[in-house]
Amino acid sequence: MSNRAPVVRRSYATRPKSTLESSLQEPPKDSGGIMASSTATKRKLVLKMKEQPGNFILAQGGARFAQSLVASGLIDEYRMVIHPVALRRGQQLFSGLRSPVDLRLISATPFSSGVVAAVYQPA
Incomplete structure (x- = not known):
């Protein structure tokens, strides 16, 4: 573990968190009690968070969650880690989009x- 790990862990622990989850009945204890389950509610919550001062919003989740953010046009910057492995199957990040x-x-x-x-921004 690097020397930065405790600093990163502390920084993460002190940041406000929200839960955008469809299957939970109540928010996790570390989410600040803010929760959204429907697509429209998630969009409103993310737009509200983007209006708040701060550095950035880190969205962690699976491919379907990422796809919903991409389709909603809510992503200002993509930070991707690309591993040189060719898979025969798997979830595609940009599948199901209505337009490029x-x-x-x-x-x-x-x-x-x-x-x-790699870091990308919408053109």
Whole structure:
């Protein structure tokens, strides 16, 4: 573990959290009690969070959650970690979109393992 791990963990622990989950009946204890389950409610909550001062909103979740954010046009910046592995199947991040989303490469950082960390913004 790096020397930064305790700082990152502390920073994460002190940030406000919201839960955008369809299957939970009540929000997790660390979510600040804010919860949204329907797509429309999720969109309203994310738009409200984007109006708040702060650095950024980190959205963690599976491919369907990411797809819903992409389709709603709610993503200002994509931070992707690309692993050089060809799979025969799996969830596609950009499947099911009604129209193409043009992205502009902001930065790319290659690692000796072949992994690339890339930052994109909507064009």
